[in-house]
Amino acid sequence: MKKASLKDIAKKTGVSVTTVSIVLNGNGKERKISDSVIAKVERVAEKLYYRPNQFAKSLRTGKTFTLGLIVDDISNFFFAHLSKIVEEEADKFGYTVMFCSSENDEGKARNVLKILLDKQMDGYLIAPTLSMLPDVLQLIAEKRPLVLIDRFFQNATASYVTLDNYKGAYDSVDYFANQGYRNIALITNETEQIQMKERFEGYKDALKKNKLSFLPALVKKVSFKSEDEKIVIQIEKFLKARPDIDAILFTSNNLGVLGLESLRNLGKKVARDIGVICFDDNDLFRLASPGISVISQPIKQIGKNAIRILIDQIENKDMGQKHIVLSPNLVIRDSTPAKAVAVSAL
Amino acid sequence: MKKASLKDIAKKTGVSVTTVSIVLNGNGKERKISDSVIAKVERVAEKLYYRPNQFAKSLRTGKTFTLGLIVDDISNFFFAHLSKIVEEEADKFGYTVMFCSSENDEGKARNVLKILLDKQMDGYLIAPTLSMLPDVLQLIAEKRPLVLIDRFFQNATASYVTLDNYKGAYDSVDYFANQGYRNIALITNETEQIQMKERFEGYKDALKKNKLSFLPALVKKVSFKSEDEKIVIQIEKFLKARPDIDAILFTSNNLGVLGLESLRNLGKKVARDIGVICFDDNDLFRLASPGISVISQPIKQIGKNAIRILIDQIENKDMGQKHIVLSPNLVIRDSTPAKAVAVSAL
DNA sequence: AACATGAATACAAACGATTGCTTATACTTC
DNA sequence: GAAGTATAAGCAATCGTTTGTATTCATGTT
Numbered sequence: 001m002k003k004a005s006l007k008d009i010a011k012k013t014g015v016s017v018t019t020v021s022i023v024l025n026g027n028g029k030e031r032k033i034s035d036s037v038i039a040k041v042e043r044v045a046e047k048l049y050y051r052p053n054q055f056a057k058s059l060r061t062g063k064t065f066t067l068g069l070i071v072d073d074i075s076n077f078f079f080a081h082l083s084k085i086v087e088e089e090a091d092k093f094g095y096t097v098m099f100c101s102s103e104n105d106e107g108k109a110r111n112v113l114k115i116l117l118d119k120q121m122d123g124y125l126i127a128p129t130l131s132m133l134p135d136v137l138q139l140i141a142e143k144r145p146l147v148l149i150d151r152f153f154q155n156a157t158a159s160y161v162t163l164d165n166y167k168g169a170y171d172s173v174d175y176f177a178n179q180g181y182r183n184i185a186l187i188t189n190e191t192e193q194i195q196m197k198e199r200f201e202g203y204k205d206a207l208k209k210n211k212l213s214f215l216p217a218l219v220k221k222v223s224f225k226s227e228d229e230k231i232v233i234q235i236e237k238f239l240k241a242r243p244d245i246d247a248i249l250f251t252s253n254n255l256g257v258l259g260l261e262s263l264r265n266l267g268k269k270v271a272r273d274i275g276v277i278c279f280d281d282n283d284l285f286r287l288a289s290p291g292i293s294v295i296s297q298p299i300k301q302i303g304k305n306a307i308r309i310l311i312d313q314i315e316n317k318d319m320g321q322k323h324i325v326l327s328p329n330l331v332i333r334d335s336t337p338a339k340a341v342a343v344s345a346l
Numbered sequence: 347m348k349k350a351s352l353k354d355i356a357k358k359t360g361v362s363v364t365t366v367s368i369v370l371n372g373n374g375k376e377r378k379i380s381d382s383v384i385a386k387v388e389r390v391a392e393k394l395y396y397r398p399n400q401f402a403k404s405l406r407t408g409k410t411f412t413l414g415l416i417v418d419d420i421s422n423f424f425f426a427h428l429s430k431i432v433e434e435e436a437d438k439f440g441y442t443v444m445f446c447s448s449e450n451d452e453g454k455a456r457n458v459l460k461i462l463l464d465k466q467m468d469g470y471l472i473a474p475t476l477s478m479l480p481d482v483l484q485l486i487a488e489k490r491p492l493v494l495i496d497r498f499f500q501n502a503t504a505s506y507v508t509l510d511n512y513k514g515a516y517d518s519v520d521y522f523a524n525q526g527y528r529n530i531a532l533i534t535n536e537t538e539q540i541q542m543k544e545r546f547e548g549y550k551d552a553l554k555k556n557k558l559s560f561l562p563a564l565v566k567k568v569s570f571k572s573e574d575e576k577i578v579i580q581i582e583k584f585l586k587a588r589p590d591i592d593a594i595l596f597t598s599n600n601l602g603v604l605g606l607e608s609l610r611n612l613g614k615k616v617a618r619d620i621g622v623i624c625f626d627d628n629d630l631f632r633l634a635s636p637g638i639s640v641i642s643q644p645i646k647q648i649g650k651n652a653i654r655i656l657i658d659q660i661e662n663k664d665m666g667q668k669h670i671v672l673s674p675n676l677v678i679r680d681s682t683p684a685k686a687v688a689v690s691a692l
Numbered sequence: 693a694a695c696a697t698g699a700a701t702a703c704a705a706a707c708g709a710t711t712g713c714t715t716a717t718a719c720t721t722c
Numbered sequence: 723g724a725a726g727t728a729t730a731a732g733c734a735a736t737c738g739t740t741t742g743t744a745t746t747c748a749t750g751t752t
Contacts, residue, residue: 003488005708016732021710032729049484051464055405056708059737066444066465073430080426084419084447096461098412098444101430115442118397119412138395142349257629264633283603284630287610351738362702367740378699402738405707 004048012044013037024050058120067310068121069099070113072129077253077282078297079127082149085303086125093311095122102129123310125149130192145313147306151195152323159313159322161306165195168295168328169202172249172277175293175330177210180339181247181275185218187235187259188251199251199279217242222255231255235262246339247275253282256292260284276335291333298326350394358390359383370396404466413656414467415445416459418475423599423628424643425473428495431649432471439657441468448475469656471495476538491659493652497541498669505659505668507652511541514641514674515548518595518623521639521676523556526685527593527621531564533581533605534597545597545625563588568601577601581608592685593621599628602638606630622681637679644672 006024010017020041022031028038058064067090071079079101087097100116113135116124123145128136136156139146152160169186176184186203188196200219207214220238222231229237235258239245250256256278263270270276271290278285278294285292305324312318352370356363366387368377374384404410413436417425425447433443446462459481462470469491474482482502485492498506515532522530532549534542546565553560566584568577575583581604585591596602602624609616616622617636624631624640631638651670658664 006710007708017709018711018732018734019730022731025710032731034730037730053405053708054465055401056737057710059399059401059405059708059739060710062737074420074433075423075426075430077421080421084421087420087447096444096446096465098442100442101433119400119442257633260633264635282629284628284633287603287606287630288634289610352740353738363739364702364704364741365700367738368701371740378701380700383700399738402707403740405709405737406739406741408707 003053004045004050005053008048009041009044009050012048013040015041020045024052064120064122065095066119066121067095067097067123067125067307068116068119069097069125070116070132071099071101071127074099074101078150078280078299081299082303085300086307089304089307093307093315095311097125102132123147123314125306125310127151128153143319145310147310147313149302149306151193154194157321159309159320161302161309161324161326162195163297163302163328164325165198165328166202166205168279168330169199169249169251170206171202171328171330172295173203173206174210175332175336176247176249176275176277177206177212179275179336182212183218183242183244184212184247184249185220185238185242185245186249186251187220187222187238187255189255190221190223196251203249218245231258232262232265235259236266239263239266239268245274247336248277250276250278253278253280256280256294257282257284260288260292270335271337275337275339277330281331285333290335293333293336294331295328296331297328301326349399350391350396351399352396354394355387355390355396358394359386361387366391370398410466410468411441412465412467413441413443413469413471413653414462414465415443415471416462416478417445417447417473420445420447424626424645427645428649431646432653435650435653439653439661441657443471448478469493469660471652471656473497474499489665491656493656493659495648495652497539500540503667505655505666507648507655507670507672508541509643509648509674510671511544511674512548512551514625514676515545515595515597516552517548517674517676518639518641519549519552520556521678521682522593522595522621522623523552523558525621525682528558529564529588529590530558530593530595531566531584531588531591532595532597533566533568533584533601535601536567536569542597549595564591577604578608578611581605582612585609585612585614591620593682594623596622596624599624599626602626602640603628603630606634606638616681617683621683621685623676627677631679636681639679639682640677641674642677643674647672 006017006020009020013020015037019033019037022028023033023038023041024045069083069086071083074080074083083099090097098119098121113132117135124139125147126132126136127150128148133153133156136153136158140156140158146158148158148160150162152158152162173184184207186200188200204214220235222234224231239262248259250259260270263274268274276292278292281294281296285294309322352363352366355366359366361383365379365383368374369379369384369387370391415429415432417429420426420429429445436443444465444467459478463481470485471493472478472482473496474494479499479502482499482504486502486504492504494504494506496508498504498508519530530553532546534546550560566581568580570577585608594605596605606616609620614620622638624638627640627642631640655668
């Protein structure tokens with residue numbers, strides 16, 4: 001059986017389409033439709049299993065009650081959990097979430113955004129890659145509801161919710177230094193994304209504060225391009241080249257997981273041979289032995305804040321720029337033990 | 347600036363809306379529109395940053411090029427990865443994926459499905475919970491494109507793609523038995539979902555084949571209800587009550603992760619004190635030391651097959667029922683060492 | 693010169709809902 | 723009994739596309 005429309009109901013009940021529409025939107029009482037008509041319309045609608053055509057509705061009203069979420073990679077722990085929170089929060093306001101991952105592939109990322117823009121959601125939640133800038137600017141120009149998460153563009157006037165990445169990196173390196181580590185490496189990825197830059201700055205400043213010199217040779221920018229070597233291999237080569245490294249700060253979950261694999265391949269034991277701290281928590285870090293110390297992001301807060309701001313833009317037309325920078329949480333586990341102090345220092 | 351419509355372009359170029367529509371759909375040549383008009387229309391469309399209104403389009407054509415994916419919990423490793431594959435595959439055919447997690451919460455699950463139904467996607471990919479049966483039947487009755495994944499309903503005439511769950515469990519227990527384990531526990535969850543039943547059967551049959559008796563006391567059905575005890579505690583209690591258990595088969599990723607936490611809390615060492623095999627692989631299992639043996643699902647194949655069948659339904663109206671049951675892959679790591687044979691047996 | 697042909701474009705209906713404006717009837721009120 | 727006012731409902735335009743069916747004009751044919 002085909003789907004029933006308002007017209008079908010109108011025909012069956014003998015009233016106009018207008019009346020049916022009013023009744024089914026729950027405005028019958030208010031619009032003084034008689035009780036008998038209301039009852040009849042509702043009965044028929046039920047019987048025909050009526051479900052409004054959302055295209056027609058959206059075409060007319062301009063609303064979709066759908067939000068678009070674009071993240072790098074849904075299978076990544078941080079984004080998977082963020083997605084879940086976002087979905088839960090959106091649901092509270094009556095919105096569904098449609099999401100896409102941009103695969104961290106610059107070509108694809110643009111494409112995904114284009115498609116989502118075309119689908120005309122009521123608002124967008126985006127963890128943008130650099131290549132998305134033009135489209136993001138276009139969204140802003142069209143005054144469409146938009147909140148950036150996890151990253152932002154300095155030259156785009158958009159609201160965003162991020163972590164204090166500088167502080168996360170700074171605190172980690174500071175902690176390493178206090179525990180007695182001296183050759184602290186940074187393993188990050190190649191992108192120019194703002195959050196990576198900030199983490200890099202935090203790393204450098206904490207070294208300086210602790211009177212450790214910054215050595216470019218202790219920083220590895222891993223390339224994610226598929227034509228390059230596998231990431232695990234890239235990290236292994238880097239670590240082999242600098243056997244003096246006694247601590248590593250990984251700037252992402254992913255890198256951390258791969259880094260642990262590299263360390264294992266090299267026969268280096270975390271904690272005993274080398275200290276490790278990672279951005280973003282996950283099950284592996286929590287339950288591994290030794291447990292991996294991490295800079296954990298307040299995922300729940302990020303999601304909640306982002307949705308709140310977005311809904312505010314949509315429903316209250318509050319387009320004021322909001323910038324929320326949340327504090328990271330340094331969770332110390334077993335991968336960062338204090339180093340034995342050299343005997344001569346005693 | 348407001349969004350441009352076909353009408354705006356028509357006005358600006360001096361041709362009719364029809365012509366503009368034809369040109370922008372790439373049918374200009376074929377429909378004998380003059381080159382000069384084509385060029386002009388395209389230039390203006392570009393300048394006004396024209397993007398078609400998808401509601402109008404869908405309203406008219408009935409197509410959305412959007413698929414709905416409903417899974418238990420996106421933050422779960424298996425589903426997160428499945429989602430990614432599904433998205434990639436769908437993209438190849440020009441479809442975007444909208445997804446929702448049902449949170450394994452029966453109440454919410456139905457609601458999510460209702461919303462997705464209303465959004466009128468071109469097709470649905472569902473890992474159904476039991477409570478979805480009525481809506482799934484409704485979808486089938488309306489002859490809407492639909493493929494069930496991971497689970498299925500025996501009494502619903504839908505296509506599905508699943509794992510051979512029976513075999514997965516059977517092989518694991520058989521392996522345990524061959525390695526010399528004698529008191530093999532099963533930790534599963536409370537649901538009546540078909541895949542859990544199959545795993546249970548596989549467990550029982552493999553015990554029988556190895557002349558081990560099936561003891562209900564060695565089976566723990568964990569409750570996920572929030573009002574009940576935390577899962578980690580439930581598992582700890584179970585293990586404390588039966589200190590004779592020398593091996594555990596966890597029927598899900600989630601349970602495995604929580605189980606490892608319980609074991610750690612109890613001071614039991616995997617491999618040394620107890621053998622462990624888990625359904626579904628993840629980073630933790632792969633990189634933990636000792637590495638956890640797992641029954642890994644061919645996620646890529648599941649996703650690819652499901653999309654292929656779904657697209658076939660949508661584009662070729664091929665509504666024939668397809669049932670694909672993929673073979674699990676028992677990946678042996680360090681959590682299942684052979685047990686020392688009792689001296690008396692020598 | 694009458695007519696057919698084809699190229700190039702336009703008209704207008706439809707998709708299904710919402711909504712500002714009317715209309716028709718009945719009931720008050722002076 | 724005429725005017726005013728609730729009450730109960732319907733008309734018709736509108737959102738932005740797509741598309742079957744015209745229409746217009748120039749060219750070719752006989």
